[in-house]
Amino acid sequence: MSLSFRILGTAGSDNALLVQVDSGQAVERLLFDCGDACLSDLPFAEIQAIDQLFFSHLHMDHVGGFDAFFRSTFNRQAKPNRIWGPPGTMRILQHRFQGFLWNLHEEMAATWRVSDVHPQEIHTARFELREAFATAHDEGAQPYVRKLWEGEGCVVEAITMDHRTPTLAYIVREKARRNVDTSRLSPLGLKPGPWLKQLKEASGSTDMVDIDGVMHSMNELRERLIVETPGDSIAYLTDFLLDEPAMERLTDALQGCRVMVCEGQYRHADIELARRNFHMTTVLAATLAERARVEELVLFHLSDRYPRADWLEMLKEARQVFPKTTYPPHWDLDLSVPQQA
Template structure:
């Protein structure tokens, strides 16, 4: 599981930061990629990556401001030209379907695959698959804006083969039944409970990705115990009033949220063009004084999200 950032700037494209887009690579887990927002030029950014657009099968749009959606019609069109024929599901605020369909109709673009639209209304669970569940909550912005919490299901524990051998339990099809937690009877009459021979489950990872927002209580709900929190940082220290007036957040507010919500890592994005390379580093330093594991991300940053080996659950 990795995050790859294609746009980390706010408002308009800049020389060093494109507008918002980030991919959650789930190739090892489910052989797919989920894209969050698609600002202008997203497909051009993807060309500089190893990511294949045909692998994108879910697109989550946080809100309908142009710097988060202007790249979507072009990306959908190119995906078709490049051989993508699997369906795509687009999740987003009411109006995302009309925006995409109008763009494709006006340009007479024909796609070689089907699009399913899920326009968000009520907060809560919006997707549940075999390995992941996604929740959405409303944020506080000038237009309806959403944050997403992606929860990986816990991984079942491994079969403790050495323990089985120590107890003289012969290998064979029996092991498969024990791994499923079944109770079996051996030829010698012993009754074996499979759950006694399964290790601890590996706790699944949690990723929280927010749209543009003021500080609001729902952020903490989305971010609680997350392995990674992707939070906007349009403004810096001492600019809380400006951030509130423009419906955005500061780096300090993001850091405080990460601390309160017991987040493991904070990634700051949606950086204003006012913050050049040196000033962006200052944003990071300020936030690190509150939450040390903070990084201001740049375009094309590739963030690996490993399992937390220190925390295991016993499902």
């Protein structure tokens, strides 16, 4: 399996995160937020291939590009149409669905499900294109504790944070990799064969398997031959107050996370302004990365109130706390890049 990611949008403009998880059996594409023009560099087919859309919150700089996504997928039937967000997402998205003239829709059959994620439960509604999205069909609520969605190759966790409105912090965790340690075959008198694939895939099987005429217990072989290694992981954190209680909560939630993608809205000299607006500074983001012991911090969602020189200084300040801090490489923003005249 493999996990890859891409920051969409440019420095000082709206941003989003696109994550791809390849389990070997399926490729899952997850989009986090959908700001203005964030999808402009993606081919039409790649937008259509997005499996899940997760909103941190519904301020316009995080939802402004939704129409581009919806234009590509409104009638999609090849896969489920699924959207997640904090309380109010169902209501706001229904307005977005209905923000167009629908007069050729009666023979179209696309179904959309939108979930409001509350701190302890998920409330879901279904919307039908055939009905011009006129009705929010209540599909009830279900309890949840951190784990929001599980796919073929990964799990998405969500933690409710405070941005003067609920906002969601997300963590994508790739499922553990299960591999056969072939060096253990010879000591057990076993030879490689098609049964190895069966052993790897049938994780819950208690059946017996015939290997060169001898019956073996799948469970015993699994215990002796299968090695599990943790999968990759990435966190998406943006637009919330990072005070000490929030720092403690996220430090716990981020344990084992490799990459942290986090907003870099404010210089640390403007920390009081950041707190008043329920945002964080690059230094606070770096402090969280250091406490949570992630391997890499990628700063994004920079404020255009600052010039390029300040962005470079903000990166420098963050690196003093957490050295493995970067901006997205395609932004061409780094301390090694000379300032433009």
